[in-house]
Amino acid sequence: MLKHFLTLEWKSFFRSASFKANLAIKIFMVFGALYFMAVFLGLGIGAFYIIKKQGWGDPLLIVNQFMIYYLVGDLYIRYMLQKMPITNIKPLLYLPMSKSKVVGYSLGKTVVSFFNWSHAFFFVPFSIVLLKEGYDPMGVIGWHLGIMALFFCNNFINVLVNNKDNVFYALLGLFSVLGICQYYELFNITHYTSPFFETLYALPWMAFLTWGLLMAIITWAFAYFKKHMYLDAGLAGKKSTAKTEDYAWLNRFGNLGTFLKNDIKLIRRNKRSRTSVIMSFFFIFYGLFFFTGAVEVYDGPVWKIFAGIFISGGFLFSFGQFVPSWDSSYYPLMMSQNIRYREYLSSKWYLITIATIFSTILASFYIYFGWDAYLAVLVGAIYNIGVNSYLVLWGGAYIKTPIDLTSNKKAFGDKQAFNTKTLMLTLPKLILPLGVYALGHYLISPTTGYIFVGMAGVIGFAFKNKVFSMIEGIYKKEKYKTLAAYKQKA
Amino acid sequence: MITVQNLTKKYGGSMVLNIENLEIPKGQSFGLVGNNGAGKTTFFSLMLDLIQPSTGHIMNNGVQVDTSEAWKPFTSAFIDETFLIGYLTPEEYFYFIGELRGQNKADVDKLLEGFEDFFHGEILGQKKYLRDLSKGNQKKVGIVASFIGNPEVIILDEPFANLDPTTQIRLKAIIRSLSAGKEVTVLVSSHDLMHVTEVCERIVVLNKGEQVKDIQTSAETLKELEVFFGG
Numbered sequence: 001m002l003k004h005f006l007t008l009e010w011k012s013f014f015r016s017a018s019f020k021a022n023l024a025i026k027i028f029m030v031f032g033a034l035y036f037m038a039v040f041l042g043l044g045i046g047a048f049y050i051i052k053k054q055g056w057g058d059p060l061l062i063v064n065q066f067m068i069y070y071l072v073g074d075l076y077i078r079y080m081l082q083k084m085p086i087t088n089i090k091p092l093l094y095l096p097m098s099k100s101k102v103v104g105y106s107l108g109k110t111v112v113s114f115f116n117w118s119h120a121f122f123f124v125p126f127s128i129v130l131l132k133e134g135y136d137p138m139g140v141i142g143w144h145l146g147i148m149a150l151f152f153c154n155n156f157i158n159v160l161v162n163n164k165d166n167v168f169y170a171l172l173g174l175f176s177v178l179g180i181c182q183y184y185e186l187f188n189i190t191h192y193t194s195p196f197f198e199t200l201y202a203l204p205w206m207a208f209l210t211w212g213l214l215m216a217i218i219t220w221a222f223a224y225f226k227k228h229m230y231l232d233a234g235l236a237g238k239k240s241t242a243k244t245e246d247y248a249w250l251n252r253f254g255n256l257g258t259f260l261k262n263d264i265k266l267i268r269r270n271k272r273s274r275t276s277v278i279m280s281f282f283f284i285f286y287g288l289f290f291f292t293g294a295v296e297v298y299d300g301p302v303w304k305i306f307a308g309i310f311i312s313g314g315f316l317f318s319f320g321q322f323v324p325s326w327d328s329s330y331y332p333l334m335m336s337q338n339i340r341y342r343e344y345l346s347s348k349w350y351l352i353t354i355a356t357i358f359s360t361i362l363a364s365f366y367i368y369f370g371w372d373a374y375l376a377v378l379v380g381a382i383y384n385i386g387v388n389s390y391l392v393l394w395g396g397a398y399i400k401t402p403i404d405l406t407s408n409k410k411a412f413g414d415k416q417a418f419n420t421k422t423l424m425l426t427l428p429k430l431i432l433p434l435g436v437y438a439l440g441h442y443l444i445s446p447t448t449g450y451i452f453v454g455m456a457g458v459i460g461f462a463f464k465n466k467v468f469s470m471i472e473g474i475y476k477k478e479k480y481k482t483l484a485a486y487k488q489k490a
Numbered sequence: 491m492i493t494v495q496n497l498t499k500k501y502g503g504s505m506v507l508n509i510e511n512l513e514i515p516k517g518q519s520f521g522l523v524g525n526n527g528a529g530k531t532t533f534f535s536l537m538l539d540l541i542q543p544s545t546g547h548i549m550n551n552g553v554q555v556d557t558s559e560a561w562k563p564f565t566s567a568f569i570d571e572t573f574l575i576g577y578l579t580p581e582e583y584f585y586f587i588g589e590l591r592g593q594n595k596a597d598v599d600k601l602l603e604g605f606e607d608f609f610h611g612e613i614l615g616q617k618k619y620l621r622d623l624s625k626g627n628q629k630k631v632g633i634v635a636s637f638i639g640n641p642e643v644i645i646l647d648e649p650f651a652n653l654d655p656t657t658q659i660r661l662k663a664i665i666r667s668l669s670a671g672k673e674v675t676v677l678v679s680s681h682d683l684m685h686v687t688e689v690c691e692r693i694v695v696l697n698k699g700e701q702v703k704d705i706q707t708s709a710e711t712l713k714e715l716e717v718f719f720g721g
Binding site: 244258331332333336337339487 | 540576586589621639
């Protein structure tokens with residue numbers, strides 16, 4: 001039986017559409033993975049000595065103190081990214097095998113997930129360093145095993161709370177508040193949680209307790225899924241009550257309004273697009289890395305423009321980049337309807353522009369870091385509207401990845417979205433404005449640098465009609481290829 | 491209304507569609523039958539410029555489909571679920587199509603009134619998104635949406651599949667009444683020989699991409715088709 005499951009798994013992995021990405025991307029991904037492994041390993045080995053050198057106290061105590069945030073962060077990442085095991089078991093339901101086996105297999109599959117073993121890259125070297133530094137071997141082993149069980153608990157908790165958005169966001173909100181409280185020394189939750197992790201070291205047998213907890217959660221998850229393994233229960237997709245909405249105030253924009261209405265509904269009613277918009281909100285805070293001087297590498301004056309582009313352009317990058325893939329599931333309809341590409345593209349452009357302006361207004365708190373900082377955001381926004389908005393729409397013509405609106409999978413970057421053409425288009429999006437600024441900054445004065453970037457945006461804006469005609473032509477040329485690509489489900 | 495000349499579609503080395511000459515006059519109800527892989531959907535996709543012909547072209551009311559887009563205002567279609575927008579409610583979808591085809595809400599509502607029977611109380615005001623409707627109900631929405639905006643050419647791919655018997659009968663009546671006025675050209679494909687013979691004045695049989703039969707429907711047509719496919 002297990003043999004069957006394993007061959008199924010093997011085939012589903014090697015025959016998946018995304019696996020057939022080209023060689024360059026595969027190499028790129030392997031290097032990416034190696035890089036992250038190296039970083040984690042380095043952190044695992046180095047954390048001990050760094051903490052020691054900085055004089056923050058006993059490294060194990062420090063790690064224990066932040067462990068609660070690590071665990072919650074892990075749960076958060078899992079919730080957003082980890083694929084649920086139940087998606088592929090529908091075809092197995094009616095086959096002659098017991099339900100327990102199917103459930104056992106699906107849950108077992110999650111155990112070998114990357115989200116579990118990636119932590120080993122930190123904890124194994126860290127524990128080895130602890131042993132080497134003369135910590136009590138029994139204690140270290142108990143601590144290590146205990147923490148390991150907790151991460152596996154996370155794995156199964158994630159499986160259980162999957163799709164319970166309100167529970168999840170409440171939890172996330174709670175811990176964000178706790179984090180802020182700790183930062184401002186109002187209330188420190190780690191006072192209450194770290195003793196627990198410390199006991200794992202002091203009393204190694206406590207590890208049995210966490211393993212017991214893990215067993216309990218596994219049993220619970222197992223029973224839960226077995227009980228709910230019906231098409232109309234656990235396997236049913238979530239259905240939401242629909243409300244017909246009008247947005248009549250958009251009617252004054254004519255055909256453009258028709259599309260805008262649709263785009264707003266698209267964003268509001270689909271998980272994937274909602275996630276993108278939420279992500280773009282977080283982009284606004286990206287500038288904090290630059291303007292607070294938290295990251296030394298970013299201290300050069302040119303980086304301010306980089307930050308400015310990202311702060312105002314979150315929506316542009318996270319949503320705009322995937323036009324027209326958002327409409328992939330009904331692209332044949334769009335192509336056979338009475339639609340002009342110009343209007344279709346304009347509506348997306350307006351959406352991007354409105355979002356950019358909105359982000360810029362929200363980002364006005366950067367004035368706190370000086371007018372200079374906000375000026376960078378402003379010219380970044382002008383550049384985004386005048387130049388980058390075209391570039392993302394243009395690049396979109398070449399990204400032929402169908403988007404499954406109802407799933408969050410791949411929301412954080414898609415292998416197929418990387419191709420040489422879109423990569424080439426990233427250069428003018430990010431590097432060009434830096435160059436333009438540097439030109440003004442170093443040749444004349446910082447203010448001139450800002451003026452240059454702003455001018456580039458204004459010039460781009462002036463050529464809107466011309467650029468749109470060009471983009472329209474590309475979309476038309478790519479139409480058949482795009483239709484064919486969207487037909488293949490990812 | 492529709493003229494097809496030397497139309498071929500090749501994928502790799504294999505020919506999936508090869509129609510030398512086909513004329514469909516205005517107001518005709520035209521049926522397309524054939525086994526799987528006969529090229530029915532390929533033909534309809536070519537008519538909607540969703541794929542490019544390898545050779546030849548289709549003229550729709552004097553407009554060459556693969557070079558001009560002027561056929562769009564008077565042509566509508568429902569091919570499959572890729573013609574539906576899953577995150578809209580049926581009402582919103584109808585209004586959306588209506589707006590694209592220059593019909594205001596009142597126009598659309600008026601048209602929908604005529605289909606109350608057809609919807610059988612399962613479509614309008616259900617508080618459901620299209621993606622959550624059953625396959626059959628999705629199909630009803632797609633078919634009715636293709637009637638919005640007084641199109642002159644309506645293309646329906648397998649409209650009877652997935653529908654319940656009552657709805658099939660109602661749909662047949664609707665298609666007959668559409669073509670009765672001799673204003674609307676209806677193109678229908680089907681696997682069900684009985685349905686096509688009942689609603690279509692003319693039936694063309696495709697086999698492996700080639701047009702093998704062109705029949706003006708009569709009392710003997712069903713028999714003739716059954717002999718053809720049975721043999």
